[in-house]
Amino acid sequence: MFIPRRKLRIETERMTLRQPLLSDFRTWRSLREQSAEFLTPWEPVWAGDHLSRKGFTNRVYWAQRSISNGSAVPLFLIRREDQNLLGAITLDNIRRGPSQAGTLGYWIGEPHARQGYMQEAIRSVVHYAYERLDLSRVEAACLPENEASRALLEKCGFKYEGVAQSYLQINGRWRTHVLYAALRLDRRGRTDAG
Numbered sequence: 001m002f003i004p005r006r007k008l009r010i011e012t013e014r015m016t017l018r019q020p021l022l023s024d025f026r027t028w029r030s031l032r033e034q035s036a037e038f039l040t041p042w043e044p045v046w047a048g049d050h051l052s053r054k055g056f057t058n059r060v061y062w063a064q065r066s067i068s069n070g071s072a073v074p075l076f077l078i079r080r081e082d083q084n085l086l087g088a089i090t091l092d093n094i095r096r097g098p099s100q101a102g103t104l105g106y107w108i109g110e111p112h113a114r115q116g117y118m119q120e121a122i123r124s125v126v127h128y129a130y131e132r133l134d135l136s137r138v139e140a141a142c143l144p145e146n147e148a149s150r151a152l153l154e155k156c157g158f159k160y161e162g163v164a165q166s167y168l169q170i171n172g173r174w175r176t177h178v179l180y181a182a183l184r185l186d187r188r189g190r191t192d193a194g
Helices: 022-034 036-042 053-069 117-131 147-155
Strands: 009-011 015-018 073-079 085-095 101-108 137-142 159-170 173-183
Touching (some): 009 117, 022 036, 022 085, 101 117, 117 137, 117 147, 137 159
Parallel strands (some): 101 137
Antiparallel strands (some): 009 015, 073 085, 085 101
């Protein structure tokens, strides 16, 4: 069994952001099943084993390896007051050398949406990326019609940078995305572009 060198935890006002554990399987599967209709318009098609224990175990081991080798920071959002799983956030594709950047992805279970949890998580992970990982740039992308995600990114200080044609396969087809970025030393002004 693969054991990470250290446990990664980020504390926010209401949550603990921590790496997924094998013991999270039932809670994770339940939240994903309950939120499937809410999530699938915005996500890649779920693999046949997406909700299986084996699929989840593979995700947990991938998370452990990624944190250990510095290529990604996959975290679950755990509400401290009741230890409920709310969703997940991942800083992935961490690049070093002259780039010093990473790509942010996230999802929240439908019962917990629009309560400020993801805004709290994004702000904390971006701060962690700047202060602990010494990244200069955090990128994110979403579908142009995903107004909630666009507004969320903008509230968290991300700025619109452009459009990427056929960026990701979402819900079974190649989709154009709008691109956002937060910079450690951001001197850019606001824009209504996009």
